Amino acid sequence: MSFLPFAAAAWLFVVGLWGVVTSNHLVRTVICLGVVQASTYLVLLGVGYRHGAKAPIVADVSPHARLVDPVVQVLVLTDIVIEATVAALLLALVVQAHRRFGSVDPARLRALRH
Amino acid sequence: MSARARTILFVVAGAGLLAVLLVGLGALPPFGHFRGALGHAVMARELGARHATDYVTALNFDLRAFDTIGEEAILFAAVTGVVMLMRHMREEDQSQRRRRAEDHRFQGASEALRVQALLMVVLIVAFGIYLDLHGSLTPGGGFQAGVVLSAGPAVVMLAGRYLTLRRVAPDWVIEAFESGGAAGFVLIGIGGLIFGDAFLQNFLPYGTPDQLLSAGTMPLVSIAVGLEVTGGLLLIFSEFLDQSLLSTTEGQ
Numbered sequence: 001m002s003f004l005p006f007a008a009a010a011w012l013f014v015v016g017l018w019g020v021v022t023s024n025h026l027v028r029t030v031i032c033l034g035v036v037q038a039s040t041y042l043v044l045l046g047v048g049y050r051h052g053a054k055a056p057i058v059a060d061v062s063p064h065a066r067l068v069d070p071v072v073q074v075l076v077l078t079d080i081v082i083e084a085t086v087a088a089l090l091l092a093l094v095v096q097a098h099r100r101f102g103s104v105d106p107a108r109l110r111a112l113r114h
Numbered sequence: 115m116s117a118r119a120r121t122i123l124f125v126v127a128g129a130g131l132l133a134v135l136l137v138g139l140g141a142l143p144p145f146g147h148f149r150g151a152l153g154h155a156v157m158a159r160e161l162g163a164r165h166a167t168d169y170v171t172a173l174n175f176d177l178r179a180f181d182t183i184g185e186e187a188i189l190f191a192a193v194t195g196v197v198m199l200m201r202h203m204r205e206e207d208q209s210q211r212r213r214r215a216e217d218h219r220f221q222g223a224s225e226a227l228r229v230q231a232l233l234m235v236v237l238i239v240a241f242g243i244y245l246d247l248h249g250s251l252t253p254g255g256g257f258q259a260g261v262v263l264s265a266g267p268a269v270v271m272l273a274g275r276y277l278t279l280r281r282v283a284p285d286w287v288i289e290a291f292e293s294g295g296a297a298g299f300v301l302i303g304i305g306g307l308i309f310g311d312a313f314l315q316n317f318l319p320y321g322t323p324d325q326l327l328s329a330g331t332m333p334l335v336s337i338a339v340g341l342e343v344t345g346g347l348l349l350i351f352s353e354f355l356d357q358s359l360l361s362t363t364e365g366q
Contacts, residue, residue, distance in 0.1 A: 014131060
């Protein structure tokens with residue numbers, strides 16, 4: 001059981017890649033990339049978790065209590081911000097591709113053929 | 115490459131990748147038994163002295179603040195990229211199209227929905243400001259608050275008052291939010307150089323824990339980040355909405 005979070009993360013990574021590879025719609029490709037990134041959140045949070053520990057907010061918990069590692073949580077926060085902005089940039093590119101090629105099917109983008 | 119060949123290639127490669135990932139992740143300490151020295155040392159020696167009760171914010175806006183500036187730069191660059199891409203597409207005869215877009219109203223926006231939206235905006239903005247100011251005390255901080263704050267005007271857009279909003283908060287106001295936030299963060303960093311020893315060093319008194327004005331520069335950084343995220347997200351929303359309004363009026 002203790003391996004389950006990491007197994008789920010590996011699964012999410014590969015499933016997201018599967019979605020990117022087989023996608024027939026560029027918006028779907030962007031969403032699948034988000035699934036790939038979600039696996040990194042799981043790995044980081046899974047790494048930092050300690051049994052019986054509390055969240056690293058010491059407003060109503062003693063600072064000497066057993067706390068979850070805050071360092072990886074900050075990394076996840078950074079990760080989420082980057083994911084959101086990259087998704088926005090990619091979606092803008094999708095709009096641009098639709099304007100230029102009249103399609104959002106990756107197989108129909110003329111510039112990408114050959 | 116045909117779709118079929120690509121699928122077969124991925125099934126083989128993906129199975130290999132999954133195996134490698136599982137073996138690699140299996141070598142980590144078991145779930146729930148993390149004994150990372152860094153987090154422990156940081157909590158024991160550094161964070162307690164900073165009088166912030168939210169350790170995640172303390173790391174993000176103080177100990178790791180230099181990283182956070184890099185993160186902000188990525189956010190800034192991505193938003194600039196979106197704006198450039200979208201505006202590049204509508205260079206031709208924009209004023210005429212915009213005038214046509216002025217007439218656009220969402221068909222389903224009833225009076226009740228609009229009143230509701232107004233009510234929501236007040237609540238959302240109040241909650242966003244609360245999150246921003248209490249970043250060093252409770253879960254929250256600039257990034258989360260920025261997302262919440264930008265949701266307020268987004269509700270107005272969804273209720274069909276998009277162009278009213280554009281008059282109240284035109285692009286230059288939103289852009290000023292974004293760049294002002296980014297500049298504010300760097301200025302606080304330079305303040306560390308002037309009043310302290312290093313860039314981004316905390317140079318204000320730490321105050322009493324659990325008070326609103328505690329944890330030194332963290333609340334200021336939180337406000338700067340909040341401004342930037344709010345401005346950046348609003349710019350993204352309004353660029354995409356502009357685009358969709360223009361394409362619907364073009365279709366008519």
